[in-house]
Amino acid sequence: MKEYRIxxxxxxxxxxxxxxxxxxxxxxxxxxxxxxSIIRLTHSNAMKAVLERDKNR
Structure with missing residues (x-):
């Protein structure tokens, strides 16, 4: 199983x-x-990153 973080x-x-x-x-x-994934926000120069890892590590 995976877990995600933004x-x-x-x-x-x-x-x-x-x-x-x-x-x-x-x-x-x-x-x-x-x-x-990395997304550049349209209203600023900032970015968001989506991260994942194994939940039971």
Whole structure:
């Protein structure tokens, strides 16, 4: 069985939001999450990522 999670890239005025999003994805990957889709939101430059992992790991 799989479980899913959706995360949103945090919008920032200062700093590198892409690098922060990458760090968050890498941290979640260490917990067994895999990105299955990334969607760019139309009303902003932010993105959402859909992740999955085995529920009984």
């Amino acid at each position: 995360i949103k890239q945090k919008e920032k005025f200062l700093g590198n939001q892409d690098l922060d999003f990458e760090d968050e994805l890498n941290s979640l990957a260490k917990q067994g999450w895999q990105v299955i």
